Amino acid sequence: MALIVQKYGGMCLATLERIGLAADRVVGSVKAGDRVVAVVSARGKTTDELLGEAQILAKNPPARELDALLATGEQESAALLAIAIGSRGVPAVSMGPYQCGIFTTSTHGHARVRGIDGNAIRKNLEGGKVVVVAGFVGVNESGDLTTLGRGGSDKTAVVIAHALSADRCEVYKDVAGLSTANPKVVPEAQKIDCASFDEMLELSATGAKILQADAVEIAKRFGIPIHIRPQFTDGAGTRVEDTDLERAEVAGCTLSKDEAIVTLTGVPDRPGKLTQVFETLAGRAVNVDTIIVNPSLDGTAQISFSVPLKDLETTLAACRGLERQVSHMGVFHHEPVAKVSIVGVGMQHHPGVAARMFRAISEEQVNILAVTTSEIKITCAVAAAEGEKALRAVHAAFGLGQESSQSPVPDPPSKAGSS
Amino acid sequence: MALIVQKYGGMCLATLERIGLAADRVVGSVKAGDRVVAVVSARGKTTDELLGEAQILAKNPPARELDALLATGEQESAALLAIAIGSRGVPAVSMGPYQCGIFTTSTHGHARVRGIDGNAIRKNLEGGKVVVVAGFVGVNESGDLTTLGRGGSDKTAVVIAHALSADRCEVYKDVAGLSTANPKVVPEAQKIDCASFDEMLELSATGAKILQADAVEIAKRFGIPIHIRPQFTDGAGTRVEDTDLERAEVAGCTLSKDEAIVTLTGVPDRPGKLTQVFETLAGRAVNVDTIIVNPSLDGTAQISFSVPLKDLETTLAACRGLERQVSHMGVFHHEPVAKVSIVGVGMQHHPGVAARMFRAISEEQVNILAVTTSEIKITCAVAAAEGEKALRAVHAAFGLGQESSQSPVPDPPSKAGSS
Numbered sequence: 116m117a118l119i120v121q122k123y124g125g126m127c128l129a130t131l132e133r134i135g136l137a138a139d140r141v142v143g144s145v146k147a148g149d150r151v152v153a154v155v156s157a158r159g160k161t162t163d164e165l166l167g168e169a170q171i172l173a174k175n176p177p178a179r180e181l182d183a184l185l186a187t188g189e190q191e192s193a194a195l196l197a198i199a200i201g202s203r204g205v206p207a208v209s210m211g212p213y214q215c216g217i218f219t220t221s222t223h224g225h226a227r228v229r230g231i232d233g234n235a236i237r238k239n240l241e242g243g244k245v246v247v248v249a250g251f252v253g254v255n256e257s258g259d260l261t262t263l264g265r266g267g268s269d270k271t272a273v274v275i276a277h278a279l280s281a282d283r284c285e286v287y288k289d290v291a292g293l294s295t296a297n298p299k300v301v302p303e304a305q306k307i308d309c310a311s312f313d314e315m316l317e318l319s320a321t322g323a324k325i326l327q328a329d330a331v332e333i334a335k336r337f338g339i340p341i342h343i344r345p346q347f348t349d350g351a352g353t354r355v356e357d358t359d360l361e362r363a364e365v366a367g368c369t370l371s372k373d374e375a376i377v378t379l380t381g382v383p384d385r386p387g388k389l390t391q392v393f394e395t396l397a398g399r400a401v402n403v404d405t406i407i408v409n410p411s412l413d414g415t416a417q418i419s420f421s422v423p424l425k426d427l428e429t430t431l432a433a434c435r436g437l438e439r440q441v442s443h444m445g446v447f448h449h450e451p452v453a454k455v456s457i458v459g460v461g462m463q464h465h466p467g468v469a470a471r472m473f474r475a476i477s478e479e480q481v482n483i484l485a486v487t488t489s490e491i492k493i494t495c496a497v498a499a500a501e502g503e504k505a506l507r508a509v510h511a512a513f514g515l516g517q518e519s520s521q522s523p524v525p526d527p528p529s530k531a532g533s534s
Numbered sequence: 535m536a537l538i539v540q541k542y543g544g545m546c547l548a549t550l551e552r553i554g555l556a557a558d559r560v561v562g563s564v565k566a567g568d569r570v571v572a573v574v575s576a577r578g579k580t581t582d583e584l585l586g587e588a589q590i591l592a593k594n595p596p597a598r599e600l601d602a603l604l605a606t607g608e609q610e611s612a613a614l615l616a617i618a619i620g621s622r623g624v625p626a627v628s629m630g631p632y633q634c635g636i637f638t639t640s641t642h643g644h645a646r647v648r649g650i651d652g653n654a655i656r657k658n659l660e661g662g663k664v665v666v667v668a669g670f671v672g673v674n675e676s677g678d679l680t681t682l683g684r685g686g687s688d689k690t691a692v693v694i695a696h697a698l699s700a701d702r703c704e705v706y707k708d709v710a711g712l713s714t715a716n717p718k719v720v721p722e723a724q725k726i727d728c729a730s731f732d733e734m735l736e737l738s739a740t741g742a743k744i745l746q747a748d749a750v751e752i753a754k755r756f757g758i759p760i761h762i763r764p765q766f767t768d769g770a771g772t773r774v775e776d777t778d779l780e781r782a783e784v785a786g787c788t789l790s791k792d793e794a795i796v797t798l799t800g801v802p803d804r805p806g807k808l809t810q811v812f813e814t815l816a817g818r819a820v821n822v823d824t825i826i827v828n829p830s831l832d833g834t835a836q837i838s839f840s841v842p843l844k845d846l847e848t849t850l851a852a853c854r855g856l857e858r859q860v861s862h863m864g865v866f867h868h869e870p871v872a873k874v875s876i877v878g879v880g881m882q883h884h885p886g887v888a889a890r891m892f893r894a895i896s897e898e899q900v901n902i903l904a905v906t907t908s909e910i911k912i913t914c915a916v917a918a919a920e921g922e923k924a925l926r927a928v929h930a931a932f933g934l935g936q937e938s939s940q941s942p943v944p945d946p947p948s949k950a951g952s953s
Binding site: 165168184 | 600679
């Protein structure tokens with residue numbers, strides 16, 4: 116008898132019929148002898164609709180009230196799924212954050228989970244009940260509702276799996292699993308059978324929307340295997356787990372859009388040069404992503420960083436403020452920009468991966484604006500209009516569309532190392 | 535500086551525009567120097583829609599899950615109204631039952647309020663904030679969400695007014711106030727300026743949907759004046775309060791439909807005869823309303839009672855079970871039945887009120903099936919198809935459609951006393 120946490124996303128619950136299918140899954144697991152905690156998101160587009168209404172009522176709705184508003188979406192899903200499970204003869208109870216004791220920090224909209232008191236859930240499980248938990252929401256020290264950020268239900272599922280020492284955490288999706296690239300952009304993309312935590316983490320962080328990056332990080336830290344499974348078929352899905360198998364150099368590739376790259380030139384190259392720039396931006400709540408700093412040759416540094424397109428105006432205003440204070444400093448930017456990333460644990464041991472990526476992109480006459488790498492990821496920024504073309508080229512160059520995406524690609528050209 | 539509880543019903547919040555109007559009202563009160571607690575219902579038809587969905591998912595959805603589901607409607611309204619008030623420059627916070635400490639009995643669907651810890655609300659009020667409370671919902675001993683029954687937001691408002699020793703409780707409606715009869719049925723119905731608690735109680739209990747009867751009962755017990763006010767105009771509305779003014783004999787009349795009357799004949803007239811009948815029905819969760827028992831002449835009693843039409847089948851099955859156990863007992867019933875009631879504190883001192891009611895109905899060739907009275911109410915059951923005609927006749931007979939509904943009607947025929 117295993118204890119399974121099953122997470123059902125918004126698209127898996129978008130209609131009453133789909134809620135019924137989710138209930139069938141839960142009941143199937145119970146009949147197979149398992150105990151189940153189901154974690155649910157808000158149905159379909161509910162969250163966006165509620166947000167839209169709030170924004171009609173107020174230009175900047177207070178974050179506390181937005182959280183109270185959005186929390187209703189998950190509570191609704193939880194009650195409906197519990198009702199559907201109950202109607203199939205399996206007792207089920209829905210639980211909200213007050214009942215489960217999901218305690219978070221105070222930051223409305225992006226609260227972090229501080230801890231969870233698993234006892235209430237455990238008590239219901241021991242009473243032979245399926246527990247359906249409203250994902251995405253928690254309670255802060257003041258007793259107010261908080262939310263965990265977009266995709267936060269994934270985090271709820273992983274945190275509960277950890278608190279209950281669950282045997283596994285299944286995440287149901289309306290797709291076959293994690294793919295080598297977004298199939299909407301790269302039709303020949305292949306489903307990946309197995310990914311490491313690190314690969315999943317980089318893929319989530321660079322644009323794969325299948326799992327929330329925070330959730331993957333928690334799963335990695337506590338060694339909780341996540342099984343991404345299709346809701347509507349019996350497909351094998353994708354296993355995300357600790358793995359030390361021999362890996363293909365590239366597991367998948369991603370595309371993230373709606374960014375801009377800002378470059379500062381002539382920044383005096385002395386200690387503290389970065390602090391001033393990024394403290395200024397943080398003070399204006401700009402969420403800086405990639406930062407690229409090259410060694411200085413002439414005593415002045417060049418600093419590039421990417422920001423969400425929506426923050427560009429604020430960012431440029433802040434930078435121009437700095438520009439006035441520092442002689443010889445210059446500011447320029449590229450927008451809109453897309454980032455193409457390849458991710459793979461194997462690239463650490465396969466030389467020439469970066470070179471192959473650059474060649475694939477340049478053969479499409481796409482100019483690479485900037486490059487950053489981590490141990491298992493290479494990201495190239497390109498003009499947004501060319502992002503999809505670059506993604507398809509990279510996907511093909513690493514043979515990800517072939518029948519077995521795990522087989523090594525022959526004869527890699529080896530101009531540069533992978534990290 | 536007064537402390538006002540303002541209750542906004544579902545129709546007052548049905549659209550974002552109406553939520554804006556409610557916010558304008560609240561802000562107007564704050565600008566006038568008052569502190570405000572707003573209590574809200576779910577928007578428009580939300581509750582019915584959620585119920586409908588639950589009933590598609592399960593024939594008999596568990597009451598606990600229904601409560602968790604329905605509670606989202608009020609929480610949504612509360613957050614949206616708080617956002618709308620905030621956007622008008624007045625700080626506002628929404629609060630749910632966990633935050634307000636609204637403690638109830640365990641009975642899902644019809645929980646009774648045990649108590650309320652007003653401190654959390656008070657703290658926010660003292661911080662200069664408007665508090666928007668999700669009505670209709672509470673928390674039981676197990677920490678689960680409960681609901682207070684249809685119209686339960688009225689009860690929330692009155693209970694909070696009591697807990698905070700509020701100066702008054704205003705209930706906003708999409709009508710001008712309490713009327714002498716439902717204007718949809720009796721076009722000449724007049725708005726009532728003032729009603730006593732007892733009148734309001736009987737009017738609510740016999741079909742006036744403007745205030746929940748339980749809420750009126752609590753308001754009466756604690757002497758909390760309720761002011762029913764139109765949301766969309768500056769009309770004076772209806773004041774419901776303790777009053778010892780000279781009163782017209784009839785304040786208003788009501789019509790309730792979808793009932794049936796069941797009559798048992800030949801019930802042996804001995805102690806315990808009623809107990810067995812009504813315990814049997816209670817055991818089947820039939821909600822018996824009016825009970826009429828006539829003195830027995832021949833050693834057997836005749837017992838009549840009304841039940842909701844939807845419970846008729848269950849009721850008849852139970853009665854036929856009794857019939858088989860008791861020789862000479864018979865069962866017959868009338869369906870569908872409507873009840874016409876007149877209510878007025880003044881009728882205690884005006885003889886002939888009942889007779890005038892009976893004459894008005896019979897002059898329309900409508901047969902009266904049964905009669906019950908309380909001190910301030912007379913109810914006549916008639917065939918459902920004739921209910922509206924009877925209501926109009928009664929309304930006219932007591933001069934309720936005249937310019938001043940408070941003026942006594944001349945020359946009452948006096949065949950019978952009023953109670």
